Amino acid sequence: MxxxxxxxxxxxxxxxxxxxxxxxxxxxxxxxxxxxxxxxxxxxxxxxxxxxxxxxxxxxxxxxxxxxAETEIPASTGGWRTDLEAIARAARVGLLRHRGATVLVTTRLGLGRGGLAAVERTLGVLRAAGFDDATAVAANRALGNLVAGAVLYEAAGLGGAQGDDRARRRDQGRALMAALPEDEFPNLRAAAGAMFAVSADAAFDAGLAALLDGFEGLLARGHA
Amino acid sequence: MxxxxxxxxxxxxxxxxxxxxxxxxxxxxxxxxxxxxxxxxxxxxxxxxxxxxxxxxxxxxxxxxxxxAETEIPASTGGWRTDLEAIARAARVGLLRHRGATVLVTTRLGLGRGGLAAVERTLGVLRAAGFDDATAVAANRALGNLVAGAVLYEAAGLGGAQGDDRARRRDQGRALMAALPEDEFPNLRAAAGAMFAVSADAAFDAGLAALLDGFEGLLARGHA
DNA sequence: CCGTCTTGCGTACATTGTACGCCTTGCGTA
DNA sequence: TACGCAAGGCGTACAATGTACGCAAGACGG
Structure with a gap:
C-alpha cells in the first residue's frame, strides 16, 4: 500500500x-x-x-x-452583528495574505469545502438571528461580494502585479488625480485628499458597518 | 499627414x-x-x-x-438614493455585458477615464447629499466593491470559462449541495432552496438597498 | 529473486506573446 | 512627372509555457 x-x-x-x-x-x-x-x-x-x-x-x-483553509473563521461571540463583522474581517485579512491569489479566490469561490465553511457559518448566524432564508442568502451574498470586491481592489491598488509596480501605481494614481481637469472631475479633485488619507481597513469597516446597519434595520422592521 | x-x-x-x-x-x-x-x-x-x-x-x-465607455451612467433623477441605485445597477449590468472581461475590469479599475467618470458621479451625488469627504469616499468604495464582487460572482457562477461549463457548474453546484453532510452544513442544506431560487438581480438589489439604508442612517444621525 | 506498482523525470511538441526587419502603398515635394 | 519616404501590414523566428508520452528506478509482496 x-x-x-x-x-x-x-x-x-x-x-x-x-x-x-x-x-x-x-x-x-x-x-x-x-x-x-x-x-x-x-x-x-x-x-x-x-x-x-x-x-x-x-x-x-x-x-x-x-x-x-488557512483563513480561519472566528468562533461566535454571541451577537449576530459582531459575529458577522468578525467573519467578514477575518475573510478579508485572510485573503489578503496572498495578494497574488485574490483573483483566483474571488473567481473560483463556491467550489470546495473552504468557501462553503464560511458560507455555512454566515448563514448560520443570520438564520439564528431571525432572518428568513431568502434574506439570509441575499445578506450572505452581499457580504461575500463586499469582501471580494475589497480584497481585489486592495490587492490591485497596491500593485496588482509584482513588487515594483506598487510604488509606480500609487504615484501614477496621484499624478493622474492631479492632472484631472478641474471642471470635469470637481468631486474627485475635492475628495482626492480623503481618498488617499482613508486607510483600507477603515474604508472596509465603514462599508461593512453600513451594510450591517441596513440588515439590522430590515430585521427590526420585520422585513426579514 | x-x-x-x-x-x-x-x-x-x-x-x-x-x-x-x-x-x-x-x-x-x-x-x-x-x-x-x-x-x-x-x-x-x-x-x-x-x-x-x-x-x-x-x-x-x-x-x-x-x-x-460602453456602460453609460444614468443622469441624475434628483434623490441621492435613487441616483446611487441607478448608478450601481447600471454599472453591474454594463459590466455583465461582457462576462469574460469581468476579471479584467474589476482588476484594472481606476486607471483610465472610464472608471473615473463613475467615481466622479458617485462622489458628486454623495457630497451633494451632505456626506463629508471621508464618508463619501468610503461609501463610494463600498458601492464599487459590492458591484465588483457581484459581477465577478455572477460571471463565474454561470460558468466562469466558456459556454458549456455553465450547465456543468450549476449541476455541479446542486449536486455538491445535496452531497453535503447534513450535520456539518445544516444551514447550507436548509437554505439551499432559497440559494438557487433567488434571482441574481434580486440578490444584488437587496444588498444594495441594505448598504444604502446604512448610509442613509449615517446621514440621518449626522455621522457623515 | 522476481514481477509489479509507485513515482520521478527527460524529451518533445503545440500554443502563446512578441522582436526584427522587409515590403508595399500612397503621399508630399521638387 | 518622378522620387523618396513614412506608415502600416506582415513573415519569420524565438523564448516561454503547459503538458502528452514513455522510460527508469526503487520498494514491496510473493
Whole structure:
C-alpha cells in the first residue's frame, strides 16, 4: 500500500506542492507561478508535479483551497452583528495574505469545502438571528461580494502585479488625480485628499458597518 | 499627414481592434482572446496588431476602457438614493455585458477615464447629499466593491470559462449541495432552496438597498 | 529473486506573446 | 512627372509555457 520513499528526499505530495506554490505566488505573483518554476522550488522536475496534480488548473484550485483553509473563521461571540463583522474581517485579512491569489479566490469561490465553511457559518448566524432564508442568502451574498470586491481592489491598488509596480501605481494614481481637469472631475479633485488619507481597513469597516446597519434595520422592521 | 488606405480594405485602428476583441472575448472568453485569433478575426496578420497596440496588456486595457465607455451612467433623477441605485445597477449590468472581461475590469479599475467618470458621479451625488469627504469616499468604495464582487460572482457562477461549463457548474453546484453532510452544513442544506431560487438581480438589489439604508442612517444621525 | 506498482523525470511538441526587419502603398515635394 | 519616404501590414523566428508520452528506478509482496 503505502510505499516508503527514498530516505534522502521526502516525497512529493499535494501538501508540499501547495506550500511551495504559495511561496512562489507570494514572491512572483500569479504569472510567476509556472509549473517549471514551482518544480524548481521543490527541487524536482516539472513533470513530476503531474503525478499529484492533474492540471495547472487543478493546482490553482489547490491553492485556493489552501488559502481558504488557512483563513480561519472566528468562533461566535454571541451577537449576530459582531459575529458577522468578525467573519467578514477575518475573510478579508485572510485573503489578503496572498495578494497574488485574490483573483483566483474571488473567481473560483463556491467550489470546495473552504468557501462553503464560511458560507455555512454566515448563514448560520443570520438564520439564528431571525432572518428568513431568502434574506439570509441575499445578506450572505452581499457580504461575500463586499469582501471580494475589497480584497481585489486592495490587492490591485497596491500593485496588482509584482513588487515594483506598487510604488509606480500609487504615484501614477496621484499624478493622474492631479492632472484631472478641474471642471470635469470637481468631486474627485475635492475628495482626492480623503481618498488617499482613508486607510483600507477603515474604508472596509465603514462599508461593512453600513451594510450591517441596513440588515439590522430590515430585521427590526420585520422585513426579514 | 493622414494617409488614405487602400480602398479595398479599411485600415486597422484601435477602434476596430477593440470591437473585434470584444467579439472574440464574448465568443471564446478571456483565454480565447489571443493575438493570433484576434488578428484572424480582423483578417490581418498577427503582427499587424502591434502597430496599434503595444502589448497584450495594452490590448486588455483597451478592452477595459471600451467596456467602461460602453456602460453609460444614468443622469441624475434628483434623490441621492435613487441616483446611487441607478448608478450601481447600471454599472453591474454594463459590466455583465461582457462576462469574460469581468476579471479584467474589476482588476484594472481606476486607471483610465472610464472608471473615473463613475467615481466622479458617485462622489458628486454623495457630497451633494451632505456626506463629508471621508464618508463619501468610503461609501463610494463600498458601492464599487459590492458591484465588483457581484459581477465577478455572477460571471463565474454561470460558468466562469466558456459556454458549456455553465450547465456543468450549476449541476455541479446542486449536486455538491445535496452531497453535503447534513450535520456539518445544516444551514447550507436548509437554505439551499432559497440559494438557487433567488434571482441574481434580486440578490444584488437587496444588498444594495441594505448598504444604502446604512448610509442613509449615517446621514440621518449626522455621522457623515 | 522476481514481477509489479509507485513515482520521478527527460524529451518533445503545440500554443502563446512578441522582436526584427522587409515590403508595399500612397503621399508630399521638387 | 518622378522620387523618396513614412506608415502600416506582415513573415519569420524565438523564448516561454503547459503538458502528452514513455522510460527508469526503487520498494514491496510473493
Amino acid at each position: 503505502s510505499r516508503v520513499p527514498r530516505a534522502d528526499r521526502l516525497p512529493l505530495s499535494r501538501e508540499r506542492i501547495l506550500a511551495a506554490a504559495l511561496e512562489v505566488l507570494d514572491a512572483d505573483g500569479l504569472e510567476g507561478l509556472t509549473m517549471r518554476r514551482l518544480a524548481d522550488t521543490l527541487g524536482v522536475g516539472a513533470m513530476s508535479l503531474y503525478r499529484h496534480v492533474t492540471d495547472r488548473d487543478d493546482l490553482l484550485d489547490l491553492v485556493v483551497e489552501g488559502i481558504l | 493622414s494617409r488614405v488606405p487602400r480602398a479595398d480594405r479599411l485600415p486597422l485602428s484601435r477602434e476596430r481592434i477593440l470591437a473585434a476583441a470584444l467579439e472574440v472575448l464574448d465568443a471564446d472568453g478571456l483565454e480565447g482572446l489571443t493575438m493570433r485569433r484576434l488578428a484572424d478575426t480582423l483578417g490581418v496578420g498577427a503582427m499587424s496588431l502591434y502597430r496599434h497596440v503595444t502589448d497584450r496588456d495594452d490590448l486588455l486595457d483597451l478592452v477595459v476602457e471600451g467596456i467602461l
